[in-house]
Amino acid sequence: MVISKNMEALVAGSSVIRKLFEEGLEMAKVVGKENVYDFSLGNPASPVPKKVGEEIARILKEEPLGKVHGYMPNAGFPEVREKVAKSLNARFGMGYDGGDILMSVGAAGGMNCVFRAMLNPGDEVIAFAPFFGEYRNYVANYGGTLTVVPPDIPAFQLNLEALESRITEKTRAVIVNNPNNPSGVIYKEETIQKLGEVLAKAEAKYGRPVYVICDEPYRELAYGGKTVPYIPKYIKNSIYLYSFSKTLSLPGERIGYLALSKEAEGHEELMPALVCANRILGYVNAPSLFQLVVGECLEEPVDLEFYDRNRKLLYEKLTGMGFSLTDPEGAFYFLIKSPVPDEEVFVNKAKEFHILLVNTKSFGLPGYVRLAYCVSYDMIERSLGAFEKLAEAFKLG
Amino acid sequence: MVISKNMEALVAGSSVIRKLFEEGLEMAKVVGKENVYDFSLGNPASPVPKKVGEEIARILKEEPLGKVHGYMPNAGFPEVREKVAKSLNARFGMGYDGGDILMSVGAAGGMNCVFRAMLNPGDEVIAFAPFFGEYRNYVANYGGTLTVVPPDIPAFQLNLEALESRITEKTRAVIVNNPNNPSGVIYKEETIQKLGEVLAKAEAKYGRPVYVICDEPYRELAYGGKTVPYIPKYIKNSIYLYSFSKTLSLPGERIGYLALSKEAEGHEELMPALVCANRILGYVNAPSLFQLVVGECLEEPVDLEFYDRNRKLLYEKLTGMGFSLTDPEGAFYFLIKSPVPDEEVFVNKAKEFHILLVNTKSFGLPGYVRLAYCVSYDMIERSLGAFEKLAEAFKLG
Numbered sequence: 001m002v003i004s005k006n007m008e009a010l011v012a013g014s015s016v017i018r019k020l021f022e023e024g025l026e027m028a029k030v031v032g033k034e035n036v037y038d039f040s041l042g043n044p045a046s047p048v049p050k051k052v053g054e055e056i057a058r059i060l061k062e063e064p065l066g067k068v069h070g071y072m073p074n075a076g077f078p079e080v081r082e083k084v085a086k087s088l089n090a091r092f093g094m095g096y097d098g099g100d101i102l103m104s105v106g107a108a109g110g111m112n113c114v115f116r117a118m119l120n121p122g123d124e125v126i127a128f129a130p131f132f133g134e135y136r137n138y139v140a141n142y143g144g145t146l147t148v149v150p151p152d153i154p155a156f157q158l159n160l161e162a163l164e165s166r167i168t169e170k171t172r173a174v175i176v177n178n179p180n181n182p183s184g185v186i187y188k189e190e191t192i193q194k195l196g197e198v199l200a201k202a203e204a205k206y207g208r209p210v211y212v213i214c215d216e217p218y219r220e221l222a223y224g225g226k227t228v229p230y231i232p233k234y235i236k237n238s239i240y241l242y243s244f245s246k247t248l249s250l251p252g253e254r255i256g257y258l259a260l261s262k263e264a265e266g267h268e269e270l271m272p273a274l275v276c277a278n279r280i281l282g283y284v285n286a287p288s289l290f291q292l293v294v295g296e297c298l299e300e301p302v303d304l305e306f307y308d309r310n311r312k313l314l315y316e317k318l319t320g321m322g323f324s325l326t327d328p329e330g331a332f333y334f335l336i337k338s339p340v341p342d343e344e345v346f347v348n349k350a351k352e353f354h355i356l357l358v359n360t361k362s363f364g365l366p367g368y369v370r371l372a373y374c375v376s377y378d379m380i381e382r383s384l385g386a387f388e389k390l391a392e393a394f395k396l397g
Numbered sequence: 398m399v400i401s402k403n404m405e406a407l408v409a410g411s412s413v414i415r416k417l418f419e420e421g422l423e424m425a426k427v428v429g430k431e432n433v434y435d436f437s438l439g440n441p442a443s444p445v446p447k448k449v450g451e452e453i454a455r456i457l458k459e460e461p462l463g464k465v466h467g468y469m470p471n472a473g474f475p476e477v478r479e480k481v482a483k484s485l486n487a488r489f490g491m492g493y494d495g496g497d498i499l500m501s502v503g504a505a506g507g508m509n510c511v512f513r514a515m516l517n518p519g520d521e522v523i524a525f526a527p528f529f530g531e532y533r534n535y536v537a538n539y540g541g542t543l544t545v546v547p548p549d550i551p552a553f554q555l556n557l558e559a560l561e562s563r564i565t566e567k568t569r570a571v572i573v574n575n576p577n578n579p580s581g582v583i584y585k586e587e588t589i590q591k592l593g594e595v596l597a598k599a600e601a602k603y604g605r606p607v608y609v610i611c612d613e614p615y616r617e618l619a620y621g622g623k624t625v626p627y628i629p630k631y632i633k634n635s636i637y638l639y640s641f642s643k644t645l646s647l648p649g650e651r652i653g654y655l656a657l658s659k660e661a662e663g664h665e666e667l668m669p670a671l672v673c674a675n676r677i678l679g680y681v682n683a684p685s686l687f688q689l690v691v692g693e694c695l696e697e698p699v700d701l702e703f704y705d706r707n708r709k710l711l712y713e714k715l716t717g718m719g720f721s722l723t724d725p726e727g728a729f730y731f732l733i734k735s736p737v738p739d740e741e742v743f744v745n746k747a748k749e750f751h752i753l754l755v756n757t758k759s760f761g762l763p764g765y766v767r768l769a770y771c772v773s774y775d776m777i778e779r780s781l782g783a784f785e786k787l788a789e790a791f792k793l794g
Contacts, residue, residue, distance in 0.1 A: 108681055
């Protein structure tokens with residue numbers, strides 16, 4: 001054994017997802033690519049906004065290349081951080097300045113900085129099921145433990161009663177992913193307010209802050225005019241993480257930011273620690289050209305319509321066939337309740353009809369599967385016959 | 398205290414370097430920017446090769462944007478990994494294929510992946526003084542300890558006798574940075590061969606591999622026709638790390654790679670663990686556009702002349718003034734021996750003449766200062782009068 005002990009299981013876990021991916025490729029070889037309906041991946045399919053390419057060209061032409069591709073302070077270009085702060089202030093009535101912003105290697109990089117800066121071995125972080133399985137690894141990277149709050153079925157809001165009993169003196173943070181991957185649900189203002197009350201009570205009891213880590217790469221993907229409450233507005237001990245991966249369809253470029261509210265307890269020690277973590281984790285800084293690009297695209301509208309028609313079509317057709325779905329209010333996912341207790345039976349039956357779905361056991365939610373509709377409308381239309389056969393197989397409708 | 402215990406000292410240490418930077422800015426306000434001679438930073442000053450811009454433009458025009466800016470396998474674009482393998486094979490007679498390559502967020506990102514994949518808390522990694530101080534943090538991120546081998550003065554090769562006594566049953570790897578930051582020395586073939594012998598002996602004794610982590614961002618910066626031995630050619634248990642930061646003057650873009658020799662012990666478990674570490678540390682993948690760019694610039698020649706004339710001028714003039722310097726064979730650094738026992742006195746005196754130098758205490762080498770000559774020739778010429786005054790102040794020459 002040359003790898004570290006806690007890597008073994010992780011590597012084994014990785015290969016499960018890889019296996020699904022490879023099964024899809026094998027399937028495509030046999031039945032043709034157009035007859036495989038892959039709803040397993042969260043890779044944004046909407047086109048990259050034109051402004052991104054225009055800004056790349058402009059920056060490379062107008063700015064000195066030594067700056068564009070060079071080192072800057074570890075927290076990012078000061079002028080980009082200022083622009084991010086101003087945009088958040090204008091949109092959410094906050095009081096950030098550039099010093100409260102850290103440009104990060106996506107939201108995943110930002111979250112690793114938070115845990116590196118904050119966790120002592122044995123510390124606890126809480127996630128609400130269903131949750132993005134990588135959180136468990138991000139916490140484990142620094143010797144912490146993820147505590148899971150069971151899901152709030154069927155509303156898929158936050159199970160706050162169960163949260164209360166899970167906060168201990170070792171709890172340093174709770175993660176809230178809004179809109180949620182994999183449920184597609186938006187946590188309501190009322191839910192956030194109650195969360196704030198539960199945390200305030202715990203903070204008073206243990207005499208230390210319990211931060212909310214707001215993971216919001218899907219913020220702009222909210223349908224039907226719904227709004228996503230900006231948590232730091234409600235809860236002062238909040239660390240806000242954002243990624244441009246989904247909004248600008250740039251997931252490979254690894255660009256996002258972190259914002260720490262001025263009112264957050266320990267701001268003066270936490271902010272330098274976050275910047276230091278960004279450096280020593282080897283990110284050093286968020287990729288430089290794309291810092292400058294996103295600085296010009298902060299309020300570039302997302303192509304919501306691209307996902308909304310997928311969402312409407314699938315929701316209407318699948319509920320019509322008798323599937324039981326979460327209401328897809330945001331992000332580009334929803335959950336389908338497995339019609340049989342073992343969701344793996346459902347996943348495997350779907351595969352027989354060349355539909356690829358992800359079981360949400362690793363999201364802390366057995367009995368469900370995730371459908372990612374960040375795909376072409378065309379593929380959805382082609383898939384409907386297969387879904388009908390799947391419904392028939394389980395005698396739905 | 399809201400930050401983790403081991404972050405306190407790190408943050409305090411960070412502010413020492415920041416202080417120097419800020420002192421330089423203050424100095425510039427008083428005496429003018431052109432009268433401050435900043436030799437403290439390792440930020441490459443040579444121009445970005447034209448081919449980089451041409452490739453960015455070509456890729457954005459010819460390739461689908463969903464690919465250019467999108468997710469790919471965590472290890473990187475398969476075709477880029479193939480190209481890297483072929484280039485290493487052609488240049489160094491190796492037998493890599495694409496599966497042995499991980500595209501990384503610079504060499505710093507690659508090294509963090511290595512330690513995340515390999516270290517259990519309490520494991521040891523060895524560095525040879527003088528060494529890049531961040532190694533200590535990269536190892537500490539995962540609960541490991543850095544053991545320092547004292548410097549081999551005055552040759553600044555590897556102190557292999559001292560190494561032998563420092564390898565324990567907990568030693569997982571030794572880091573070799575060739576050419577070396579901060580000494581500018583190139584480790585000779587003979588040194589590498591002897592290193593291989595010492596490690597083979599230790600591996601036999603403890604019954605487990607002790608890997609060489611080859612940190613080689615400065616590989617192409619070798620002057621006077623000198624060559625840098627390719628360590629994996631000599632030592633099979635080698636993990637090779639490369640960054641395009643210096644060669645292509647792209648430090649802000651965070652792009653590099655890692656190559657694991659096929660013959661390395663545990664290759665079959667180590668490679669998947671490295672890829673998994675790249676994912677769970679939140680890098681997810683190296684920035685996508687720049688993966689494609691560097692894939693076309695793998696053998697783009699570095700502008701060696703840009704640094705070589707700086708090197709020659711400074712070495713000639715400073716030795717002429719009576720300063721004692723390491724022979725700057727590679728990278729863009731050399732060491733000046735402090736003319737007084739406390740190098741901080743020397744650093745502070747230099748500041749009086751507006752010369753900024755870094756003391757190498759944090760590199761594990763008290764009594765010396767580092768001079769980074771990745772600056773404009775012009776600034777060096779302007780600085781010579783100040784160096785003369787500094788020499789006089791210590792009665793050199």
